[in-house]
Amino acid sequence: MSRQRKSLSVLLAFLIMLVTILSACSKSDSNAGNGSASSPAGTASGSSAPAGTASAAPTGEGLSNEPITLRMTVWGAPEEVAAYKVAIKKFEDKYPNITVKLQHIAADYDTKLTTMVAGNDVPDIAQMESASIAFPLAEQGKFYNLQDFLSSDTEINADRLVPNITYSLEPGNVIGLGPGPESFGLFYNEDIFKDAGLTPPPAKASEAWTWDEFIEVAKKLTIDNKGRNALDPAFDPKNIKQFGVNFPTWWGGYSNFIFSNGGDFISEDGKSFALNQPAAVDALQKIADLINVHHVAPSPVQAKNIPAPNIALQTKKVAMAIDGQWVSAGLAQSKFNFNVGVLPIMQKPMTTVVSGMFSMFKSTKHPKEAWELLKALMDPDSSIDLITAGTWMPSYRDWYTDPALLAKWTENLDSRPSGYKDAIVDVLLNDSHQTPTGYVKNFNKIMDIVNPALDKVWLGQQSAQEAMDAIAAKAQAQVKGRRDVKE
Amino acid sequence: MRKGLFYGLLFTSPAILGFIIFTLGPMIASLVLSLTDYNVFKAQTAFVGIDNYTKLFSGEDELFYKSLGVTFYFVVLRVPAVIIVSFVIALLLNLNVKGRSIFRTIIYLPSIVPAVASAMIWMWLLNPDLGLINTILGWLHLPTGNWLYSEGSVIPSVVITTLWGIGGTVIIFLAGLSGIPKQYYESIDVDGGGWYSKLRHITIPMVTPTIFFNTIMTIIGSFQVFNEAYILTQGGPNNKSLFYVFYLWRTGFRDTEMGYASALAWVLFVIILIFTFFVFKTSKSWVHYEGGERA
Numbered sequence: 001m002s003r004q005r006k007s008l009s010v011l012l013a014f015l016i017m018l019v020t021i022l023s024a025c026s027k028s029d030s031n032a033g034n035g036s037a038s039s040p041a042g043t044a045s046g047s048s049a050p051a052g053t054a055s056a057a058p059t060g061e062g063l064s065n066e067p068i069t070l071r072m073t074v075w076g077a078p079e080e081v082a083a084y085k086v087a088i089k090k091f092e093d094k095y096p097n098i099t100v101k102l103q104h105i106a107a108d109y110d111t112k113l114t115t116m117v118a119g120n121d122v123p124d125i126a127q128m129e130s131a132s133i134a135f136p137l138a139e140q141g142k143f144y145n146l147q148d149f150l151s152s153d154t155e156i157n158a159d160r161l162v163p164n165i166t167y168s169l170e171p172g173n174v175i176g177l178g179p180g181p182e183s184f185g186l187f188y189n190e191d192i193f194k195d196a197g198l199t200p201p202p203a204k205a206s207e208a209w210t211w212d213e214f215i216e217v218a219k220k221l222t223i224d225n226k227g228r229n230a231l232d233p234a235f236d237p238k239n240i241k242q243f244g245v246n247f248p249t250w251w252g253g254y255s256n257f258i259f260s261n262g263g264d265f266i267s268e269d270g271k272s273f274a275l276n277q278p279a280a281v282d283a284l285q286k287i288a289d290l291i292n293v294h295h296v297a298p299s300p301v302q303a304k305n306i307p308a309p310n311i312a313l314q315t316k317k318v319a320m321a322i323d324g325q326w327v328s329a330g331l332a333q334s335k336f337n338f339n340v341g342v343l344p345i346m347q348k349p350m351t352t353v354v355s356g357m358f359s360m361f362k363s364t365k366h367p368k369e370a371w372e373l374l375k376a377l378m379d380p381d382s383s384i385d386l387i388t389a390g391t392w393m394p395s396y397r398d399w400y401t402d403p404a405l406l407a408k409w410t411e412n413l414d415s416r417p418s419g420y421k422d423a424i425v426d427v428l429l430n431d432s433h434q435t436p437t438g439y440v441k442n443f444n445k446i447m448d449i450v451n452p453a454l455d456k457v458w459l460g461q462q463s464a465q466e467a468m469d470a471i472a473a474k475a476q477a478q479v480k481g482r483r484d485v486k487e
Numbered sequence: 488m489r490k491g492l493f494y495g496l497l498f499t500s501p502a503i504l505g506f507i508i509f510t511l512g513p514m515i516a517s518l519v520l521s522l523t524d525y526n527v528f529k530a531q532t533a534f535v536g537i538d539n540y541t542k543l544f545s546g547e548d549e550l551f552y553k554s555l556g557v558t559f560y561f562v563v564l565r566v567p568a569v570i571i572v573s574f575v576i577a578l579l580l581n582l583n584v585k586g587r588s589i590f591r592t593i594i595y596l597p598s599i600v601p602a603v604a605s606a607m608i609w610m611w612l613l614n615p616d617l618g619l620i621n622t623i624l625g626w627l628h629l630p631t632g633n634w635l636y637s638e639g640s641v642i643p644s645v646v647i648t649t650l651w652g653i654g655g656t657v658i659i660f661l662a663g664l665s666g667i668p669k670q671y672y673e674s675i676d677v678d679g680g681g682w683y684s685k686l687r688h689i690t691i692p693m694v695t696p697t698i699f700f701n702t703i704m705t706i707i708g709s710f711q712v713f714n715e716a717y718i719l720t721q722g723g724p725n726n727k728s729l730f731y732v733f734y735l736w737r738t739g740f741r742d743t744e745m746g747y748a749s750a751l752a753w754v755l756f757v758i759i760l761i762f763t764f765f766v767f768k769t770s771k772s773w774v775h776y777e778g779g780e781r782a
Contacts, residue, residue, distance in 0.1 A: 110740065110741065111740045114527050114528075114740055114743055117527055117528060118527045118745075132741070133528075133741075133743065136528050136742075136743055137528050139528070140528040140529050140530060141530075142528065300636070301615055301616075301633055301636040302615075302616060304614060304615075304616075304636070305614060305615075305616045305617045444741070444742070445742075448550075451723075452723065452724070452725040452726045453725075455723060455724045455725045456725060459724075
């Protein structure tokens with residue numbers, strides 16, 4: 001018996017040794033990977049560590065001729081991945097010594113990237129989402145400050161980019177650049193308006209509908225199963241065949257109107273929770289009223305039955321849909337008369353710009369080359385297929401202002417109807433707001449508290465004021481300031 | 488003897504190694520991590536003692552108690568439902584009817600459908616406006632519901648969706664039922680008893696070990712419900728389906744607070760341990776083993 005036990009403990013000791021050796025091996029590997037660009041200690045030393053970047057002064061020249069491999073991770077639909085591959089192909093042709101390994105993580109992107117970070121095995125460039133782990137990573141100093149590259153690059157700089165696609169940890173510390181900005185518009189089925197004899201939504205921001213005008217039209221276009229519209233006293237809100245408008249009730253959807261109404265998620269000084277303030281509450285209440293008072297928009301429960309915007313508009317389940325411009329791609333494929341107008345306004349024309357971003361990990365051994373790759377990915381010429389298909393918009397300002405370049409992606413395309421230039425392009429340039437995920441610190445934690453409360457508002461169980469007041473104290477406790485305000 | 492031991496260990500080593508590397512190791516690591524503020528992205532990890540646990544139990548983290556409550560409610564509803572429904576189905580499948588094997592296959596089939604796929608199916612079935620269930624209820628002039636989308640009905644609805652996959656439990660019951668010797672029933676026939684006597688005095692006592700096993704497995708499985716929250720409800724509406732493991736996952740992988748998530752995991756482990764222990768304790772009084780011996 002005792003002998004058996006002894007053998008067993010020897011075996012166990014052996015196993016533990018094996019495990020230790022194995023883990024030590026992998027660790028030393030990844031440390032070697034970190035070594036040359038910046039020491040692991042440098043990587044760890046907080047967010048404002050320009051030392052690492054300074055040593056790797058980014059200029060177009062001075063790139064290594066040695067064979068180099070860059071790794072990048074992305075998510076996205078097959079056509080987006082195809083566009084990245086085009087950009088990478090061009091890049092590799094330009095720099096024959098560089099190979100780019102594209103890792104497409106289709107599902108659970110953040111979970112996988114988190115695991116990679118935990119295992120000290122990160123890519124050189126990663127696509128990131130502002131609402132998720134990008135800022136937590138940046139706060140730990142895992143990303144390069146792209147401002148250093150932007151300020152010294154001859155081809156690309158902050159002014160060349162359209163507004164609101166630069167993500168900063170704090171003023172002057174750029175952690176990511178969005179390759180494809182997206183804004184919101186009012187998409188609609190032209191035939192529905194023609195048949196109803198109504199004027200379609202205006203495309204120019206200066207002529208945008210007021211909120212009341214918008215409700216009026218939406219009521220005329222909300223039809224029950226006996227053919228009565230929402231202005232008819234006999235209208236049956238329980239059996240609606242066609243909704244006037246589909247209104248997405250996630251923060252991207254309602255943020256447009258909070259900003260339009262002069263409200264915000266947190267106050268200008270970043271000190272207080274602001275969704276319970278009059279401007280924001282008013283906007284939220286007006287949106288909830290679309291559902292519960294005017295019956296022109298589906299509730300979140302009913303919205304589960306509404307198919308994708310292109311199908312919903314084509315099959316006349318909804319007459320108008322407030323959605324991101326990315327739906328243009330699907331609409332173009334659906335082959336029907338759709339168009340886009342500017343969002344109705346509460347106080348002023350406004351759209352929220354949302355976009356993924358590309359970030360560069362500090363652990364990269366080749367920051368200069370990674371920056372060149374990042375530039376190649378930002379180049380609208382590389383993602384032109386994605387842009388003309390309707391999914392993306394270009395990231396360079398001159399593609400919006402130079403008529404020749406603008407024509408390239410807005411003219412004679414199924415995905416770009418007549419209202420597009422005014423309602424989407426102009427509004428993005430002139431009346432856009434950064435996504436709250438880009439400047440509200442601790443956004444997710446605040447929204448964990450806000451979202452359940454808003455469920456009740458959309459369902460009509462509480463007024464926006466009651467619901468927001470009820471959680472204000474809890475939300476306030478999670479307010480940690482703004483990224484666009486210097487502390 | 489020595490040689491025997493050597494070969495024994497050699498041949499079991501894949502299993503032992505697997506257990507140590509992939510189960511025991513991570514468990515110990517997570518226990519240690521639960522005493523730290525480990526955050527994947529932070530370079531520094533500090534030892535914080537039982538701070539994570541105090542934060543949990545002090546009420547500072549409301550969602551901990553909320554998710555615990557949601558999960559308990561789910562367990563209380565689901566365990567009896569699974570046991571009763573699968574037992575009744577097993578009894579029916581054990582009858583000597585034509586096409587018995589086809590019925591058995593049909594009952595088991597949903598268990599091999601991937602959880603994600605069956606969750607998607609249920610999302611459509613339970614859809615308040617277009618779903619099959621409300622449509623049928625409407626035809627029958629019965630009240631319809633909002634199912635997954637209303638605070639009161641979300642947990643019962645999730646329980647219903649999980650009953651779809653009880654094929655495995657049914658199979659184990661069937662195995663238990665087929666192990667009952669025929670002559671017991673014959674003796675009831677001789678004494679002039681009916682089906683109820685057979686069920687009450689033979690079938691149920693004889694399958695108590697199976698009931699016991701299935702109950703424990705169902706309790707453990709129910710506490711760990713995750714897919715349903717992840718796919719069907721995302722914890723909503725108003726956090727009414729914020730299942731414990733879903734909250735744990737969110738804390739660990741979305742908020743990257745792995746230390747805290749490890750503490751959550753260990754609390755769940757202890758809770759499951761307590762429940763299992765409790766069921767084992769009570770089993771003495773109701774589980775019948777043929778030889779009169781308890782395992």
